[in-house]
Amino acid sequence: MKALCWYGRKDVRVENVPDPEILAPRDAIVKITSTAICGSDLHLYDGFIPTMRRGDILGHEFMGEVVEVGKANTRLKIGDRVVVPFTISCGGCFFCQKGLFSACDNTNPNAALADKLYGYSGAGIFGYSHLYGGYAGGQAEYARVPFAQVGPLKLPENLPDEKVLFLSDIFPTGYMAAENCNIEPGDTVAIWGAGPVGQFAIRSAFLLGAGRVFSIDDVPERLRLAEEGGAIPIDDSDEDVLERLDEETGGIGPDSCMDAVGMEAHGKGLQAAYDRVKQSLRLETDRPGVLRIAIQACRKGGTVSIPGVYGGLIDKVPIGAAFAKGITLKMGQTHVQKYLRPLLERVEKGEIDPSFVISHRMSLDEAPAAYSMFRAHEDGCTKVVLKP
Amino acid sequence: MSPLPSSLRRPIQAAVLKIARPVNVSSSERWISGIAGTALAVYGISRRRFWGGAVALIGAGLAQRGATGHCDIYAALGIDRADRRSTLVEKSITVNRPAGELYRFWRNLENLSQVFEHVVAVTEIDARRSRWTAQAPAGATVAWEAEILADREGEVLAWRTLGDSDVLHRGSVRFRPAGEGRGTVVSVSLEYEPPAGKAGVAIAKLFGEEPERQIADDLRRFKQICEAGEVPTTEGQPSGRESASGRSRSGRKEPASKPFRPLQAQSGTGRPS
Numbered sequence: 071m072k073a074l075c076w077y078g079r080k081d082v083r084v085e086n087v088p089d090p091e092i093l094a095p096r097d098a099i100v101k102i103t104s105t106a107i108c109g110s111d112l113h114l115y116d117g118f119i120p121t122m123r124r125g126d127i128l129g130h131e132f133m134g135e136v137v138e139v140g141k142a143n144t145r146l147k148i149g150d151r152v153v154v155p156f157t158i159s160c161g162g163c164f165f166c167q168k169g170l171f172s173a174c175d176n177t178n179p180n181a182a183l184a185d186k187l188y189g190y191s192g193a194g195i196f197g198y199s200h201l202y203g204g205y206a207g208g209q210a211e212y213a214r215v216p217f218a219q220v221g222p223l224k225l226p227e228n229l230p231d232e233k234v235l236f237l238s239d240i241f242p243t244g245y246m247a248a249e250n251c252n253i254e255p256g257d258t259v260a261i262w263g264a265g266p267v268g269q270f271a272i273r274s275a276f277l278l279g280a281g282r283v284f285s286i287d288d289v290p291e292r293l294r295l296a297e298e299g300g301a302i303p304i305d306d307s308d309e310d311v312l313e314r315l316d317e318e319t320g321g322i323g324p325d326s327c328m329d330a331v332g333m334e335a336h337g338k339g340l341q342a343a344y345d346r347v348k349q350s351l352r353l354e355t356d357r358p359g360v361l362r363i364a365i366q367a368c369r370k371g372g373t374v375s376i377p378g379v380y381g382g383l384i385d386k387v388p389i390g391a392a393f394a395k396g397i398t399l400k401m402g403q404t405h406v407q408k409y410l411r412p413l414l415e416r417v418e419k420g421e422i423d424p425s426f427v428i429s430h431r432m433s434l435d436e437a438p439a440a441y442s443m444f445r446a447h448e449d450g451c452t453k454v455v456l457k458p
Numbered sequence: 459m460s461p462l463p464s465s466l467r468r469p470i471q472a473a474v475l476k477i478a479r480p481v482n483v484s485s486s487e488r489w490i491s492g493i494a495g496t497a498l499a500v501y502g503i504s505r506r507r508f509w510g511g512a513v514a515l516i517g518a519g520l521a522q523r524g525a526t527g528h529c530d531i532y533a534a535l536g537i538d539r540a541d542r543r544s545t546l547v548e549k550s551i552t553v554n555r556p557a558g559e560l561y562r563f564w565r566n567l568e569n570l571s572q573v574f575e576h577v578v579a580v581t582e583i584d585a586r587r588s589r590w591t592a593q594a595p596a597g598a599t600v601a602w603e604a605e606i607l608a609d610r611e612g613e614v615l616a617w618r619t620l621g622d623s624d625v626l627h628r629g630s631v632r633f634r635p636a637g638e639g640r641g642t643v644v645s646v647s648l649e650y651e652p653p654a655g656k657a658g659v660a661i662a663k664l665f666g667e668e669p670e671r672q673i674a675d676d677l678r679r680f681k682q683i684c685e686a687g688e689v690p691t692t693e694g695q696p697s698g699r700e701s702a703s704g705r706s707r708s709g710r711k712e713p714a715s716k717p718f719r720p721l722q723a724q725s726g727t728g729r730p731s
Contacts, residue, residue: 071696073696073698075697075698077698083698085698087696087697087698088696089696090695090696091694093691093692093693093694093695094688094689094690094691095687095688096687096688123697123699124698124699125697125698125699126697126698127696127697127698142687142688158690160682160685160686160687161686162554162685162686162687163554163685163686164552164554164640164641167554175681175685176681176682176685176686176690177686177690178690179689179690179691179692181678182671182674182675182678194690203690203692204692205692205695206692206695206696206697214695216690216691217686217688217690
């Protein structure tokens with residue numbers, strides 16, 4: 071089959087690799103009908119996630135048709151149409167049973183490695199480094215889905231791929247990030263990053279009762295899309311964001327602030343240069359420009375929610391400001407399985423049509439070009455869906 | 459609940475120290491050397507003549523022998539009188555299943571070949587005795603018989619190896635409720651003699667270079683089987699590894715090897731190589 075493989079920084083290629091096979095009793099093999107490139111794939115593309123190996127198959131947002139099931143998989147049948155959560159969860163451990171699916175104890179074959187790095191290992195994730203299990207991803211014609219009696223959601227026939235594909239990651243991720251904002255009716259929420267997760271976070275914040283949402287970015291078409299979703303756009307390339315938010319909230323600050331950018335924030339001025347130098351010298355793995363300003367902007371007793379991915383260490387984070395203001399920090403990989411059904415219902419009821427975020431539809435063969443275009447924000451690229 | 463971290467580190471530290479200057483003097487001999495050496499040194503120094511200096515030097519040598527437990531003369535003659543203390547490894551894990559169920563899985567000893575990485579087969583001979591076969595280096599196998607010493611349903615199982623087994627050890631597994639809705643804390647304790655010769659090689663392989671880690675990995679497998687019904691794996695999945703190196707354009711499967719082990723250089727921070 072054809073699959074998109076990672077070979078190093080800014081080096082991904084479509085290669086012919088063997089088809090996946092059932093390797094464990096609860097596995098399923100899915101013939102992929104739609105797969106997407108995630109913003110977090112760009113951290114792999116840029117070489118910032120440790121423990122990648124040449125030849126790893128990328129992709130963690132995919133859906134398709136079940137073509138084979140393991141002998142202990144009683145839930146799926148050949149022919150089922152499913153969307154696959156990017157987190158792999160066993161369903162039986164303490165964490166899965168609490169609904170903390172991305173904290174699953176049992177699905178990372180390299181858990182000892184993650185234990186060393188992070189204290190305790192989280193769940194395995196498709197196509198996201200060996201630290202997260204080394205599972206082959208879904209930017210391919212077929213994928214093996216481990217623990218498939220727990221994760222995949224069966225889909226009704228009447229919904230097209232483009233309305234349900236993003237249940238695999240970015241819709242639940244944006245939704246959980248908004249939930250993590252502790253929104254009360256009428257609250258003001260400021261969201262840094264108007265990429266796909268930021269876009270879903272804007273719409274989710276409104277679904278959860280937010281009164282006003284500010285969307286902060288410097289890419290005009292993304293700010294336009296945010297505005298279409300009801301947000302007030304702030305272009306941080308020509309405006310002082312802290313001042314604007316302070317003014318807009320009558321000197322109080324937003325109730326909740328969200329960092330939907332993560333470890334590769336571009337930043338501005340001296341501080342951004344400092345982070346770039348430290349990151350390239352490996353004195354700091356992540357550039358936390360957005361996190362700093364989100365903490366600074368947030369009102370007293372407010373919440374900072376972090377759906378943007380961080381991998382290692384950060385520097386000069388204003389923990390004093392967070393402490394002085396009594397801020398709550400919430401973050402983490404998405405517990406996708408917990409949100410699948412409720413969010414599918416919202417799609418079925420027409421409360422949201424997730425396909426709004428798609429800017430490009432391409433073939434799997436064009437994936438390397440798609441990565442480069444998405445990375446550079448060329449041609450108004452917000453979200454690429456690949457058809458194998 | 460916490461598994462005695464200091465007692466776990468001691469054998470490892472001791473092993474590291476032994477590489478540098480191995481202890482080869484028994485502990486009673488070390489006391490005698492230390493006391494007599496110190497006395498001689500003090501006496502020699504107090505005499506202050508050439509003869510006194512020589513006595514002081516001999517005394518100092520003896521005192522050092524006592525303090526470090528290493529004797530160069532013994533080493534040269536190939537004599538080793540160090541006390542052989544057994545190694546104790548203890549490790550716990552929490553499993554989200556009732557104690558009775560976990561006990562029954564463990565008590566069905568034949569299940570344990572799925573749990574212990576190097577154990578190939580376990581056969582129950584009778585109610586108390588069992589026969590174990592394990593992989594040894596170079597494709598060989600080692601075997602031993604074990605007998606159950608204590609067996610309390612849902613609580614504890616203890617065993618020891620019998621007679622002239624290659625792999626002498628004793629061990630126990632305890633099951634304790636972890637608290638409301640949290641399953642069971644499973645604690646394994648294994649004690650084995652620091653081995654020599656053929657048995658040494660076998661046991662080194664069985665318990666790994668870091669016995670604590672080997673037991674931790676085995677216990678994790680036990681938890682995965684009991685909670686998730688299977689051990690997670692990526693062995694046999696496709697990758698573009700081979701085509702990347704130019705040997706094949708069509709790609710090959712992952713070799714059936716152990717899961718990815720971190721290269722130390724890759725740990726944690728920085729870019730992948």
